Amino acid sequence: MQPINRMKIEFDSKSTNEAFARVVVAAFAAQLDPTLEDLADLKTAVSEAVTNAIIHGYEQKPGTIYMECILYSNSIKVIIEDHGVGMDDIDKARTPAFTTKPELERSGMGFSVMESFMDSLYIESKKGKGTRVTMTKKFFRD
Amino acid sequence: MALDITIKQENQVLTVYLKGELDHHAVSKIKDAIDLQILKTPAKKLVLDMSGVTFMDSSGIGLIVGRYNRIRSLGGSMTIKNPSQTLLKILKMSGIDQLMKIN
Numbered sequence: 001m002q003p004i005n006r007m008k009i010e011f012d013s014k015s016t017n018e019a020f021a022r023v024v025v026a027a028f029a030a031q032l033d034p035t036l037e038d039l040a041d042l043k044t045a046v047s048e049a050v051t052n053a054i055i056h057g058y059e060q061k062p063g064t065i066y067m068e069c070i071l072y073s074n075s076i077k078v079i080i081e082d083h084g085v086g087m088d089d090i091d092k093a094r095t096p097a098f099t100t101k102p103e104l105e106r107s108g109m110g111f112s113v114m115e116s117f118m119d120s121l122y123i124e125s126k127k128g129k130g131t132r133v134t135m136t137k138k139f140f141r142d
Numbered sequence: 143m144a145l146d147i148t149i150k151q152e153n154q155v156l157t158v159y160l161k162g163e164l165d166h167h168a169v170s171k172i173k174d175a176i177d178l179q180i181l182k183t184p185a186k187k188l189v190l191d192m193s194g195v196t197f198m199d200s201s202g203i204g205l206i207v208g209r210y211n212r213i214r215s216l217g218g219s220m221t222i223k224n225p226s227q228t229l230l231k232i233l234k235m236s237g238i239d240q241l242m243k244i245n
Contacts, residue, residue: 015165015166015167015170016167018165018166018167019163019165019167022197037228040197040228043197044197044198044199044232047165047197047199048199048200051165051166051199051200051201054166055166106200106201106204107200107201107203107204107207107236109200109203109235109236110199110200112200112235112236113199113200113232113235116235
């Protein structure tokens with residue numbers, strides 16, 4: 001499958017950038033004319049991944065988040081990467097309601113939301129190196 | 143993208159009106175304001191009116207469960223009002239509809 005468009009940005013790991021990231025991805029995806037429901041799903045999943053990078057990847061300390069979007073004729077691939085602390089047990093992190101930060105009232109539903117709202121989710125992580133989340137969404141137009 | 147919050151108390155009901163986008167950034171700013179009102183008032187029921195919420199991710203779930211636990215520890219209850227269909231999807235996915243009334 002050949003990409004028809006792509007974009008790459010990087011931004012600071014600040015919570016104000018959660019909204020920025022999801023709006024940017026939605027604006028980029030809009031050229032495929034997705035339904036509002038698909039767009040809402042995409043924005044939610046992007047927000048989850050960026051929030052994870054800020055809270056868990058960089059533990060709310062300064063860092064850089066790298067985001068890449070690749071458009072295909074009827075789908076989008078979004079890659080969100082941090083160079084933070086990383087994880088040693090991805091399966092545990094994917095367990096619904098599991099959180100390492102209960103004191104911050106994290107629901108532990110981030111990966112479950114990404115899984116549920118996107119069509120595929122692939123997580124790579126290395127302790128001390130960082131985490132990369134790759135997810136795709138197929139668009140079914142009205 | 144700011145989240146506006148209005149809190150009204152009538153008799154024993156504390157109603158929190160949210161307007162805007164409910165993400166981790168917004169949640170960290172409003173959590174304490176709601177908790178303060180819960181502790182300050184004799185309210186036995188917390189109502190979260192979400193008619194003005196245009197976006198929510200799992201940070202919103204954390205906010206809701208946290209406030210639910212707090213009001214329950216004081217012997218009260220909690221209800222969510224007027225979520226959009228998009229919000230309802232994430233509320234149901236996370237099992238919030240099993241914890242409290244949504245209408």
